[in-house]
């Protein structure tokens with residue numbers, strides 16, 4: 490269902506607004522967004538988890554939110570609530586962050602209680618992959634589909650599942666951990682403590698590691714130059730940029746990572762039979778450099794009937810995804 494049709498059917502006027510708060514590992518953002526998907530204002534600031542207490546960070550985000558509301562001049566009655574997206578694990582019901590790996594020191598932080606108390610607005614909290622899946626479904630590449638998988642490939646690999654027209658959470662909010670499916674038995678170690686996970690083979694840090702490990706063969710000049718000559722500074726972006734210039738070493742690394750990604754997607758297709766798999770972050774930047782080997786692996790490892798029915802596409806919202814994630818929690 491389109492956002493416009495949903496708003497009409499549920500009697501919600503399109504000039505209804507939501508405050509969207511994204512709490513990230515390095516930066517946090519507050520946005521004022523209309524439910525029809527227009528971003529009116531946006532401010533961001535460093536999260537600084539080590540220099541500030543979690544409560545100090547939340548207080549600062551409350552101040553930023555109040556400033557944005559005042560500056561926008563919108564009537565308080567048109568603001569229906571606050572949507573918070575943050576790295577999991579979290580308890581959705583109580584809106585408590587449970588020691589997310591990207592926020593060291595944040596143990597059992599009751600985000601929902603704090604924001605409700607200080608902002609006097611109802612608050613919904615969701616993990617960032619799920620919230621972005623909802624945003625891509627309502628406003629982006631997933632519009633009109635009933636079964637979509639959204640997967641973000643960045644520092645980690647996270648996913649959100651929309652199944653039969655609903656966000657699927659699983660028994661205790663752990664559905665969609667597709668980055669931690671095993672692709673290579675006894676493969677490289679993963680930050681989760683297991684080995685050979687998709688995240689250890691196709692995430693940004695995994696691509697950078699592949700580049701560093703392959704240096705011993707001496708085919709690394711362009712990638713190393715982009716990293717300022719220091720192998721420890723190599724990132725996946727350097728590899729993608731070198732590959733875009735036709736560097737064969739970088740192209741080979743992306744082909745390997747893209748193939749692992751495709752094996753993970755083939756497993757996902759066989760398990761869920763989705764209409765669309767929407768890939769964010771690194772795939773948006775790398776495009777076909779990752780998608781072509783991924784599609785080849787899907788053709789090899791998934792059944793043709795399921796693979797043919799599933800569109801593999803880059804995410805559409807770009808920088809707006811963060812802002813719309815919180816709004817999508819209120820649709």
Ligand SMILES: [Zn+2]
Pocket residue numbers: 668669679680681682683686688689
């Ligand atoms: Zn893992």
